[in-house]
Amino acid sequence: MLTLILLLFLGGAIVTWLGGKLSPVVGDLLFLATIIIPAGMFFTGVPVGEVTHLHALGLTLTWGLTPLSYLFSMIVVGLGILLAIYAVPFMKGKQKTGAFYFNFTLSVMSMLGILASKDWVSFFIFWEIMTWSSYLMVILNGKEVQRVGIKYFIFSAIGAYAMLMAMVVMNSQLHSFLLADTFNNFQHLTTGNQILIPILLLVAFGVKSAMMPLHVWAPDAYSNAPMAYTGLFSGALSKMGIYGMVLVMVTMINQLPEGTLIRDIIAWIGGFTAAAATLWAITQDDGKKLLAWSSVGQMGYIIVGVAIGTPLAMLAALFLVVIHAMFKGSLFMVVGAIEKQTGTTDFKEVNGLIRKMPWTFISALISVIALAGIPPLAGFVSKWMLYEALIQNNNYILVILLFFASTAGFLYCYKFLHGYFLGQEEPEWAHVKEAPVAMVIPMLLLALGTFVLGTYPQLLFKPIDAALQYVGYDATGGRLWGESLLFSQWGDVVTLQPILYVVLAVFVFFALFLWFKGTKGTRYVSTKDISTSGELPKEWENLTFKVNFMQPFERAIEPFLKRQVDKYYTAFGNGMEALFEFTRRIYTGNGQTYAIYAVLFLALLLLFRVNLFG
Amino acid sequence: MDSTYFQYLDYAVYGTAVLVMLTGLYAALVKRSLLKIVIGLSIVDSGLNLLIVTLGYLKGGTAPIFSAGYDGTQTMVDPIPQALVLTAIVIGFGVTAVALSLVIRLWRHHHTLYIDEIKNLKW
Amino acid sequence: MKKILVLLLLAVVGFYVAETFFDIGFGNSHFVKNEAIKPVKDIYLQQTVQELKVSNTVTSIVVNFRGFDTLGEVTVLFLSVTALGSILYKKRHHVGERSVLFSASSIVTSGSKLLFPAIVLLGAYVFIHGHLSPGGGFQGGVIIATGFLLMLLAYENYSVSHNGLSIVESLAGITFAGVGLLGFMNGGTFLQNFLPTGVLNDLFSGGVIPIIYIAVGFKVAAELTGVIYTVLNEKGEQNG
């Protein structure tokens, strides 16, 4: 069944691509069918625990789902379907639709494949398919392909090759590629490899989950890919790194004496990622970039949770994994819709869309609230639990760091909301209409999902619980989430509902208030109509008040921003290229020189004959 | 031919062959003219051929031909290196001819045989 | 600087190569003294008389024992003619414009005319008697080619038919390979002798060996003539 689903995806991708050549409509329909039919089959037909075997090159490829991967695969499939529906109107009239559909489908397939892999070989195969299909997406719009695309690919390749190395080393000593075998027999590895392999794997997964020194690809790649894909990219694809990290943490690191040290380091890296990425997000003036940095930051939270590794922290992390997929998916869709309708995503240019695109605004609002971690939405639940877990674990400084990140996060949340939707309507955007229904519904659904999960977190806790128990966490009393103050104090059935009702009432009240008050009496001034202290602004000066929106803040954090890792990587890259350039001058172009090399080599070998051959 | 004198030659022939090869190789590696390089390579071939034939030589041996006058007692020199050298000479000639035709082509193209001028392809 | 480096390298290489050959030794049996080592040359020297009835051992090696090498070797020559033609290929042929090495005096021209048949005959003799006396297909072929060379140099307008050359060359080559294949069909292996070997030191002895050597002779003659002809026809743009 699983094989069939993957094959359907693969075949569908090709058929879609070919069909798109015939007629765009056929391509659209085939694309939707390709995503939805196998996805439906996945929900209905794949039992957890069923195992399929394939053989290749003397290796056995084993496929099957575990509770943990089932949790992740629901994100993939769910987000995949919604984004597919969203993508059809989004891509209408654009070029390279065929390539988009093809890579989209392959991405979904490869992610499911990763989750279904029970051995490292197929894990790696799908991992690489995911990498190159997402790479092709990143460069799809043809902007900055050499810089952004290559950067993404280099980092992905470093990660993938680290994984490749780890898996062949494990295989050479344990004679098995099965995930379970390598985890269970981890102790049989030599001591050096016991350190080396988890580090390699953490690098591999750290790249995909944009862990701090390895994150530099992420903001560019996220913002450069088509928005219909970025939701999947940030929401699901980066979660594959988290999936791998969870596996490594609970299986390998736990068996290491140095495990706690590694955990601490990773947790700190995660915390730092969260804080720094948040600061970066604040300074962005482009919605895409802002969300991209925000994604990196959120991954930082998740990494902290996974690294701490107490049941509560894991619970929080996995919860955040799911809802991050939802609200970030929704937000990227929002940006995509704005891009589609207005043609730009720059805060400085777009504003006041609240009336033009109300439904988009509502989904953005809900998602942003979830992102900021404000109760009663789901973001709050996960963050609360994360802080709680950290405090239980005596990681007070880390808590402060995360708290700082979280608070700073409000700034960019506000900036995002304000940038697009609030403020004056510009006449420039008078023609803008609400996005097509097929684009609005997926984002609304996702936004509402965060709402529902904030209210009934048990819906999600149950599968997470199953997953965690599968990877070896003992549940006291059958449910891990009981450890959280949030639920043990207030009971887990009603939980946050009272708060919710109050908030909802206030919300509805304001909505009604605004409805009745209407827009009468509002004075329209140009957004550029600001005091210039007697100096006449020049034509090209953009004096929108959103320019340098956060200037004081930016000035405050300037010293941090100066130290970008990106710069060091670039310098390193340039240095390498210079070295390479130097190296290739060995080939002087003079045939005689080559002949001299040959004689030189001959002389060297003859001189060192004894050392070589005894 | 008196074989006693040949013991003094033990190293002389090999030494000469190697020296001739090295001289040719020196020309091929250092001289700037393409033709000189080809000449050098053909000198290397000469030295090599001498070396190989010398290898097959046996003191007091006769040529490996059972002509009518052969009495069946004399030792014969090793015929195999001779056969190989025969092949090598002909092949060497073929390669030299190709090399010279390339030299002519390069002359046509560059109007110089100075090898430092002929490096459009590099790095 | 470069010269010194090269000299140094050559000294190292020369030292080791010379040392190796001094170790091997000169003029005596240099094969490793061991019962397992039975040098192939002894078998050759024995079998050439007993089996093949060819008195010139080098011939029997070149044509029969290691005849495959020779097939490859004539192929190399054949290829180098082709290569020459391909490398010096020009779209327009300047027929008759040949580089002149020296202006031949009448003595030279008439002398060449007289010498030419003699040289060709000598060449033919050499390759027909290849299995009996020193010489053979290569040597004879080269001698014939020298005859043509003489004619080409002496007579500015002397030309060799390109088609004729390639017909001779092809037929000779086909004879070689064909005889090889006939042996394959008759005796079971490629190039195997399938004719009666006759009596030692007889002109008609050695089975297919003379046939192959004559083919080689024709082929080499045609090919070398072709080489010279091609290069000669390459009239330089300067210095001419």
Add this chain to the structure above:
Amino acid sequence: MVGTPVLFIAIPLLAAFLIPLIGMVWKESVRIIPGLVLAYLLVLAINLLSYVTVNGPIVEVIAGWAPPIGINLVFNAFSGFLVTIMVFMGLLVWLYSYRFKSNVEYEAARKYFLLLMMLVTGSVGIVLTGDIFNMFVFIEITGISGYALTAFYTGRDSAEASFKYLMMGSIASVLLLLAIMIIYSQLGTLNMADVASKMHLMDPKLKAVSFILFVIALGIEAEVFPLNGWAPDAYAEAPGPVGAAFAGIVVKAAVYALIRYTYTIFDLSGAFNLLIIIGLITLVVAEVAAIRQEKLKRMLAYSSIGQMGLVLVSFGIGTKEGVFAALFIMLNHAIIKPLLFFSGSYLVYHSKKKMISDVDGMGKLAPLTSILFTLGAFAIVGLPPFAGFWSKLSFLMAAADSNMLLIIGLILTVSVVELVYYMRVVNRIFFFKRATHLLARRPTFNAYVVMIVLGLMILGIGFYPDSVSNYLHHAANSLFDKSQYIHSVLTATIQ
């Protein structure tokens, strides 16, 4: 059995001698006959290969003298496998250039196809022969065909490339003859199996010297690092299909020779380490040089050299898995690199300088060619699920089994470099704006067929690697079983 190995040599030679004759009356024959010959050889190779995998090696005696005396050809699983690849590639190269050269005059076309056929024959001879000196002769046949083909286009700098090639080739043949004679002077035989069985009797000093000479001589042909200066020039300046033939056929033969000497003939333990060292250096330098190239074909050439370095490292591991991986890499390289050369030469066909920047925006003009190029690029850097991945995986597994962690790390690092330069080209093809307005040349029908066949093979091996792994295992076992090789050759009789 349908034929014997000697036909691999005899038939092309016969055809080569026949072509000038038939060409006089029927001009088109000069194009067709080489193709027919290669097709026949392919059928022969496949038949013999399937026979050999079941019944063990075929040892063909030539001129009726059993092995230590005469020359012999050995068609076993290892050599047969390589021969099959080579003949197949030869056929594809022929098919590709069949119309490609249609604008060339009769004389030039005759020479081109003749030389191409002899290039394949020489390489096949190198692989098949069981005699040291005979191998030298075949190396020379290959060499001369190679020089001539490199210099085929008169307009370019091809003569320069060819001259470099010839210079190195001449040095190689001198060293090769020296090495052969040293062996002969000690063991009194030229037969590989015989030499191998007596190698332990040889003075270790002489053994080492002759091995070193062999390594340098064959290393020049196999494009090992300090000896490969000629290679990028020759690849880049030769006509596109010939570059593919070099990558797919000639280098394979040279590597085969090197491996045959290391594994079967010599018994030096340090030889494997030497292979690893030179392989690694070759790999690193070639890939590093490739990333800074401005011309497409040169880049592909350096990449090809790098792959050969990887093959040598893999052989140098010295285990059966290592050999398996090396053969797999060779197979993949033989399929993928020609595809890259074929499609790449069409992508830059319109330009005179053949720069990498000339591929800008070709994705729109020549979508199929571009996609095939991309497929090749993805496959050669080892992205799953294409063919290159499996060979890379098996190589890494073999290396890991021998605990060569540092080497794995180094090779993977170099792979990143490789990825970068291929992806840069792919990006240019699809996402850059065209710089010139010259029209792209449409590939001929034959070229399409060839490229699509290669593309399908890449996909086929990628999705179903078991389709070839059986042959590879047989080949690896056969290379590894030295005593069986010696035995089968020395007991060979006239069939």
Add this chain to the structure above:
Amino acid sequence: MIAFILILVLLVLMIAASIYAVRQKDLLYAVIATGIISLILSILFYLLQAPDVALTEAAIGVALTTIIFVITIRNTERMEVEKDNNNNTKPAAK
């Protein structure tokens, strides 16, 4: 004795000829020197009991190789240009 001296003289001549061929700037003389090397070589072959090889070397090395070298020199340039005076005499590259 005579053979011994003859061989020695030939060897010395051969080395001398090869060095001359390498050092001579006039390529025509250099080629003739290589022809002389071949000639000496073929005599040496004869003395080393290899008449077949001697014959071949005499025909190919002395006659043919020299001739094609000479033809090539006629078609290209006669004097070798060395680096020392390249500013003056080196033909301008295209």
